[in-house]
Amino acid sequence: MSGIIDRLRAVVLGTRCPDSNGTAPALVIRIRCENCGEEITTRVEKAHALQEQYEMVEGEHGEEPEVTGYLLRKEILGSKCQKIISLTMHLDACTRPIKHEVEGGELLEVRDSG
Numbered sequence: 667m668s669g670i671i672d673r674l675r676a677v678v679l680g681t682r683c684p685d686s687n688g689t690a691p692a693l694v695i696r697i698r699c700e701n702c703g704e705e706i707t708t709r710v711e712k713a714h715a716l717q718e719q720y721e722m723v724e725g726e727h728g729e730e731p732e733v734t735g736y737l738l739r740k741e742i743l744g745s746k747c748q749k750i751i752s753l754t755m756h757l758d759a760c761t762r763p764i765k766h767e768v769e770g771g772e773l774l775e776v777r778d779s780g
């Protein structure tokens with residue numbers, strides 16, 4: 667990994683998240699059950715639910731772990747049927763969703779919530 671890439675990453679993923687999205691304490695996720703069609707809205711507290719993803723980067727004192735993003739895994743159960751919807755979401759270092767996988771349902775909306 668070249669120094670230029672490292673510096674670019676520091677700018678992009680550094681502690682300064684350019685917009686306010688990354689600072690909201692929670693995510694509201696709206697999902698549709700594939701089995702019965704129920705729309706389920708669930709709230710996720712970022713501080714509790716997000717797992718930090720680390721990458722070793724070359725720092726001033728040798729290799730250091732740096733947070734490169736977050737992972738959210740959540741199982742969601744509606745009230746109309748017993749089918750569990752399994753959500754995996756990848757977020758960047760500013761906790762903005764990048765991509766997701768859903769088993770048993772369809773993701774309708776993700777938004778930040780105060």
Ligand SMILES: [Zn+2]
Pocket residue numbers: 699700701702703704744746747748749
């Ligand atoms: Zn259902």
